[in-house]
Amino acid sequence: MVGLQILIDGFAISALYALGAVGFTLIFGVSGVLNLAHGGIMVVAALIGWFTAGELGAGTYGGSLLGILAGLVCAYATYLLVVRPIQRSRAIPHEESEIFVLTGTLLWGIMIQTALAYKFTDNPVTMRPLFSGVVNIAGVRTPRNEIMIAVVCWLVIGLLWLLVNRTRAGKTLLAASMNPRGLTLLGFELSRVHLLVWSIYGLLAGLAGVLLASFLGVGPNNTGQLTASAFSIVVVGGMGSVSGSLLAAYLVGYLETMTAYLVAPTLRPIPALLLLVLVVYVRPQGLLGRR
Amino acid sequence: MRSILDLTSSRANGVRMSGAVLLAMVACLCACSRSQGNEPIKIGVIGEESSVAGASLTKAALLAAEDINANGGVNGRRVQVITYDNHSSAAEGVRAFQRAVSEDKVVAVVGSYLSEVALAIEPWSARTRVPFITPGASSNDIPKRVHDDYEHNKYTFQGTTMSEHIAQSICDFSHDVLVKQFRLRKAVVMSEDAAWTTPLDARYLECLPKAGLEVLDHIRFNPDTTDFTPIFNQIERQHPDVIITGISHVGVQPTVQWHDQQVPIPLAGQSSQATNGTFWKDTNGAAEGVITRNTGAPGVALTPKTIAFVNAYIQRYGLPPAYCGYTSYDMVHVIAEAIKRAGSTDPDKLVDALEKTDYVGTSGREQFYGRDEPFTHALKYGPGLVTGVHLQWQNGKQVAIWPADKANAKVEFPAFVKFPKQASTK
Numbered sequence: 001m002v003g004l005q006i007l008i009d010g011f012a013i014s015a016l017y018a019l020g021a022v023g024f025t026l027i028f029g030v031s032g033v034l035n036l037a038h039g040g041i042m043v044v045a046a047l048i049g050w051f052t053a054g055e056l057g058a059g060t061y062g063g064s065l066l067g068i069l070a071g072l073v074c075a076y077a078t079y080l081l082v083v084r085p086i087q088r089s090r091a092i093p094h095e096e097s098e099i100f101v102l103t104g105t106l107l108w109g110i111m112i113q114t115a116l117a118y119k120f121t122d123n124p125v126t127m128r129p130l131f132s133g134v135v136n137i138a139g140v141r142t143p144r145n146e147i148m149i150a151v152v153c154w155l156v157i158g159l160l161w162l163l164v165n166r167t168r169a170g171k172t173l174l175a176a177s178m179n180p181r182g183l184t185l186l187g188f189e190l191s192r193v194h195l196l197v198w199s200i201y202g203l204l205a206g207l208a209g210v211l212l213a214s215f216l217g218v219g220p221n222n223t224g225q226l227t228a229s230a231f232s233i234v235v236v237g238g239m240g241s242v243s244g245s246l247l248a249a250y251l252v253g254y255l256e257t258m259t260a261y262l263v264a265p266t267l268r269p270i271p272a273l274l275l276l277v278l279v280v281y282v283r284p285q286g287l288l289g290r291r
Numbered sequence: 292m293r294s295i296l297d298l299t300s301s302r303a304n305g306v307r308m309s310g311a312v313l314l315a316m317v318a319c320l321c322a323c324s325r326s327q328g329n330e331p332i333k334i335g336v337i338g339e340e341s342s343v344a345g346a347s348l349t350k351a352a353l354l355a356a357e358d359i360n361a362n363g364g365v366n367g368r369r370v371q372v373i374t375y376d377n378h379s380s381a382a383e384g385v386r387a388f389q390r391a392v393s394e395d396k397v398v399a400v401v402g403s404y405l406s407e408v409a410l411a412i413e414p415w416s417a418r419t420r421v422p423f424i425t426p427g428a429s430s431n432d433i434p435k436r437v438h439d440d441y442e443h444n445k446y447t448f449q450g451t452t453m454s455e456h457i458a459q460s461i462c463d464f465s466h467d468v469l470v471k472q473f474r475l476r477k478a479v480v481m482s483e484d485a486a487w488t489t490p491l492d493a494r495y496l497e498c499l500p501k502a503g504l505e506v507l508d509h510i511r512f513n514p515d516t517t518d519f520t521p522i523f524n525q526i527e528r529q530h531p532d533v534i535i536t537g538i539s540h541v542g543v544q545p546t547v548q549w550h551d552q553q554v555p556i557p558l559a560g561q562s563s564q565a566t567n568g569t570f571w572k573d574t575n576g577a578a579e580g581v582i583t584r585n586t587g588a589p590g591v592a593l594t595p596k597t598i599a600f601v602n603a604y605i606q607r608y609g610l611p612p613a614y615c616g617y618t619s620y621d622m623v624h625v626i627a628e629a630i631k632r633a634g635s636t637d638p639d640k641l642v643d644a645l646e647k648t649d650y651v652g653t654s655g656r657e658q659f660y661g662r663d664e665p666f667t668h669a670l671k672y673g674p675g676l677v678t679g680v681h682l683q684w685q686n687g688k689q690v691a692i693w694p695a696d697k698a699n700a701k702v703e704f705p706a707f708v709k710f711p712k713q714a715s716t717k
């Protein structure tokens with residue numbers, strides 16, 4: 001019984017991790033940006049979603065859409081206000097720009113967190129579930145909302161796969177992640193590619209934030225933890241590899257769930273961190289990483 | 292910024308220089324303490340502006356200062372409240388306290404609802420000899436330290452019900468309602484691992500069996516927990532009749548997940564976030580049926596001052612006060628009263644006057660335990676003093692359910708909660 005509970009609970013949580021991690025790795029693979037404001041973007045989406053749904057009366061669907069939109073806007077802000085100016089700055093030597101972007105996004109993430117805490121207090125918020133009630137899966141009482149979240153996550157990931165592998169725009173993204181210089185030689189506008197990938201990222205992070213709020217609840221204090229979680233999953237899976245992130249998300253998600261159920265809830269984050277250390281030591285490019 | 296404290300440390304950098312500056316500061320201090328006249332009495336208030344409870348603390352204190360000044364102040368002098376934000380950090384709380392004392396020259400500090408912060412400030416209150424009252428931190432250790440080292444720590448007071456008494460109140464409620472009315476027999480204690488719950492849980496484990504509830508398990512979880520499913524699972528597997536909680540740093544998440552997963556066991560005990568007026572909205576109604584102990588409840592007149600205060604607070608700030616809003620408001624008044632009786636703001640005279648406090652505030656009749664009692668300077672608990680009420684969320688409102696003379700509604704649970712006499716499968 002506990003086994004089935006772990007299987008179901010782990011599946012939903014892993015799907016949510018996967019959604020967040022896929023966006024994170026996409027941004028790194030294509031844009032070369034380690035966005036440490038990732039958690040901040042998710043929490044912005046969650047809080048705006050909650051605020052518009054309840055306080056402004058948009059309802060759950062309206063609020064969710066507005067929340068995702070807010071995530072998109074925040075991603076754009078991150079790119080246009082923080083990342084791009086640093087990347088284009090002449091004062092910063094080219095080899096060091098990545099570190100500056102990292103630091104810039106880290107500080108930006110902290111700014112977002114503090115601003116949210118002042119506007120909304122640091123209390124976590126939850127979105128009303130789109131489907132309420134529970135379903136009995138072979139004796140395991142599962143909220144319908146949890147199932148819906150897993151389904152939505154996989155639908156979106158599937159859509160993303162279609163986009164990247166079957167559409168022209170998506171293949172441009174893939175190419176940009178492999179060889180940006182070659183891409184410009186072929187006459188593609190890199191700046192448009194960056195804009196596209198940040199748009200996709202904003203939608204993914206926004207959706208992940210809104211779904212997380214609906215499933216577990218989220219608040220400004222979770223910002224750092226969400227970024228760290230996405231970061232470690234992406235490192236384990238291989239930076240820039242989408243399928244690697246998916247695999248790692250499920251690995252980490254199930255490790256955490258098993259620890260919480262079988263060992264102690266308090267020790268939940270530890271095995272994932274141990275796995276991270278192991279991977280960095282034994283196979284630094286990650287499970288499916290290319291570089 | 293150099294404080295008096297830096298100067299008194301034994302660094303040998305330019306002894307002559309620091310000696311001269313020290314002399315100057317001492318002279319200034321003597322001069323300052325002599326010039327009272329019409330200068331306002333400054334009280335420092337340290338809150339946590341990003342948290343619902345902590346923000347209420349500072350707002351209520353500001354309201355109290357206004358009320359005091361509207362009634363003529365203290366012996367003709369205005370009361371000025373200076374607020375600080377400690378961002379829920381003990382280190383920042385200490386820094387705020389140091390700033391309040393050495394730069395802003397406050398005569399007393401009201402601070403924090405987090406026991407971790409209050410415990411960090413307590414030794415500084417002793418070192419700087421500035422009275423410090425916490426209106427929300429309930430750890431037993433705060434008054435215990437006063438008892439154990441009275442001469443140094445006597446400047447600290449606890450203006451809220453101690454963890455041990457909170458637990459006792461919950462045991463009394465459990466006996467009257469859960470055991471006698473609902474005939475529940477078994478409980479699981481679920482608390483966050485924090486400073487205030489250590490004495491709370493110890494008392495739970497002692498008094499719940501005496502109240503009639505067998506304690507099947509005692510769970511202490513990390514306050515950073517976001518997914519409570521495994522915890523609820525672990526609890527459910529033991530088939531208790533009720534979950535007795537001790538939570539304050541968390542509240543929204545476990546409550547929402549309890550509701551969404553339809554855990555068939557009622558929640559009672561202390562859930563500090565559930566005492567906030569905004570909790571229903573924060574949880575999108577998942578709070579239905581949650582029981583918690585609180586300082587007060589809407590519409591319940593604990594004293595003739597309670598309802599007027601709540602209305603004034605709502606009118607001014609647009610939302611009801613959190614639990615430490617009541618106590619913060621009272622403690623500013625308590626300090627003002629003590630200054631009036633002492634006729635001075637001298638720390639030792641102020642402490643003497645504070646010890647003799649017998650003040651009817653918004654949460655009850657407030658007195659402090661004395662030097663000979665085990666928890667010196669804690670708020671006295673008992674009938675006729677500060678007793679608190681138990682409330683339950685029903686249909687978007689907090690209703691009082693215990694004690695019987697304060698109750699204004701009957702206890703009702705959501706449909707997914709199952710009780711032993713109604714359960715068909717086990």
